[in-house]
Amino acid sequence: MLVVDDEQPALDELGFLLRADDRVGEVITCRSATDGLRTLRETDVDAVFLDVQMPGLSGLELAEVLGRFKQPPPVVFVTAHEQHAVDAFDLHAVDYVLKPVRAERLAEAVRRVVSGSDRRPAPDDAQIPVERAGVTRFVDRGDITHVEAQGDYARLHTDGGESYLVRIPLSTLEEEWRPAGFWRIHRSLLVALAHVDEVRTDGGRCTVVVRGVELPVARRHTRELRDVLVRRARGLA
Amino acid sequence: MSGQLELAELDASRNRAMEAEVRALRAQISPHFVYNSLGAIASFVRTDPDRARELLLEFADFTRYSFRRHGDFTTLAEELRSVERYLLLEQARFGDRLQVTLNIAPEVLPVVIPFLSIQPLVENAVRHGLEHASSVDEAGHLRILAHDRGHECVVEVEDDGAGEDPEKVRRALAGDASLDSIGLGNVDARLRATFGDDYGLVVETARGAGTKVVVRVPKFAPGVSAG
Known part of the structure; x- marks a missing residue:
């Protein structure tokens, strides 16, 4: 998994939570979308967890670029701001998770990544x-x-x-x-x-x-x- | 007789307008700031619990100040205390990427200013300097100066961030709320309502050239006292 967030504490926390999940293997962390892209040049990942608001290339812009890959990795947006969740719909992100991140909510996002096929919005269970x-x-x-x-x-x-x-x-x-x-x-x-x-x-x-x-x-x-x-x-x- | 009534009405409606503007600003604590701060604190709970606790207390004090109900005025000392708390919280997120210099002349600390007249300017500066920065490797520099200038106190909030299109700033000061930094128009309006049209905000900025906002406040103004 690749995690991209420009704020170090947020990056640490997400990295920690993901590593604690048995279904997750290696977790690579990057502090910018550009670094993320560099990593993806050399390494294939099963999913990308992206902060939306970042200096330089934003999370949404990065997701757009990833969408053009021959094999686009599933994207999960991590954001403090619910407004960005709407744009997540447009970019066919597999899921979006709100900050601060709950372990259970993240586990659900991992489940969707793992189950692979989910391009549709999940059934609303609220x-x-x-x-x-x-x-x-x-x-x-x-x-x-x-x-x-x-x-x-x-x-x-x-x-x-x-x-x-x-x-x-x-x-x-x-x-x-x-x-x-x-x-x-x-x-x-x-x-x-x-x-x-x-x-x-x-x-x-x-x-x-x-x-x-x-x-x-x-x-x-x-x-x-x-x-x-x-x-x-x-x-x- | 009617002239006096009209003046009284004008005063009353001006006060109501100001109250509404302060209320609007009070409600403006950015959700983005709240949830990102809480997220950073959540991370510190694990990696540095003492710091996490400290940050939670700062967060509580910060929101307490913003939600304060009594009075429309405060001292520069109080306002700057809130600014410092805010910056501490932002530094928890950004670490070394946020570099702050504070240069405050002690003699201006008791000067009375409208509540939330400096705080929003600093928030804008952090947004320009960091959230809209072009790279995660460059630090954003923020400078806050307050000094005595005879019968006035001058406060400057300066950042070396992305800067803003001067035309957008002009529109924001003219009351166009569509500009992101809504605080600017609000602060300007309240400063002018309190001290007169000569005391509006002065903003120097350009795209890619940083921003400097200058606030001038008369040290002794009639009818102005901290609640």
């Missing part, structure tokens, strides 16, 4: 607690097709046609769920990209069909939405 008539239930986030803002609250709509009100503002969900493939399409709407069936454009007006439900896409979100859907499609192809 569960959201919702309350109805005083009883708390858990909704699988993977079942949520879209979210609608209702003041300071948000209405979660699921695949099965149910809906639940949660006391979380849409903007918070937008930020927290972006790495899970939820995209803002409108001031009051968030959609799960995984559930998008179609994008329709009709004389400048754009809508998405999400499991049969047609939702409006605000003008300013249209282009971004189309881009991200195209990139996702390429990744899954």
Whole structure:
């Protein structure tokens, strides 16, 4: 495995955690993307763990270069910043892990590398607690097709046609769920990209069909939405 | 009579605007900074537990200062203490790559300044100097100077980092929040609201040429005292 991070303590920690994993053999550490590339010129690796924000060549730029290799090594992004996780989607990274790194989370990333085939985003296993008539239930986030803002609250709509009100503002969900493939399409709407069936454009007006439900896409979100859907499609192809 | 009411209203709305701006800055502790610092500390827990503990305490004190609620003003001494804590945390991540020189004249330490008027400038400097550096092998140099100039105190924050397009800086100072260093426009606005339009930020920068931000503060201003 190759680990690239410009911050020494972060590099040490990730190196240590990986070496502690039985499935992992040799771990090579590099403090810059350039050093990483030099290493890869001479050595083949099974996976590259990359920090995103680095001086000089960034982690994302390096991943792009790696993608052009004849045999691109699987890439796992390690980042303090969730925003970069969205770009990880585009570059077909196998996984992304947040800093500070939990050993269990890293183990999951190693599992995905080892199982090899994973180019698709992993099934979403997050569960959201919702309350109805005083009883708390858990909704699988993977079942949520879209979210609608209702003041300071948000209405979660699921695949099965149910809906639940949660006391979380849409903007918070937008930020927290972006790495899970939820995209803002409108001031009051968030959609799960995984559930998008179609994008329709009709004389400048754009809508998405999400499991049969047609939702409006605000003008300013249209282009971004189309881009991200195209990139996702390429990744899954 | 109505003139007085108008002035009072103007004052009140100016204060509200300033409060909002400080609130905005308080909420600005960068998540990137938080999680990278915590990540570095996690690493030290294993390799240097005493340092890890020390860093955790600095982190707590740093966030405490940033979340402080009482008053819009502080002393240069207090603000610089926070700056020092911040730099300690950044040095935990970057080690020798962050070289800092502090040159503070003791007589200006009690000078009263708006809360979070120097801190954001230092954060920008670290970002320019390190996070946007061109190489991991080059150290970023940061210089903070504070000296007495008669009836004013002058603070300079200088870095030899990536520098910035002067046009972008002009826009940020004019209130365009799209520029990354949102702190710049915010600090400038509050300095001018407190001390008058003559006391805005002066920024010298160019791409690849580093950045210097100069803050001038009158030593005795009416209605300004640390809470």
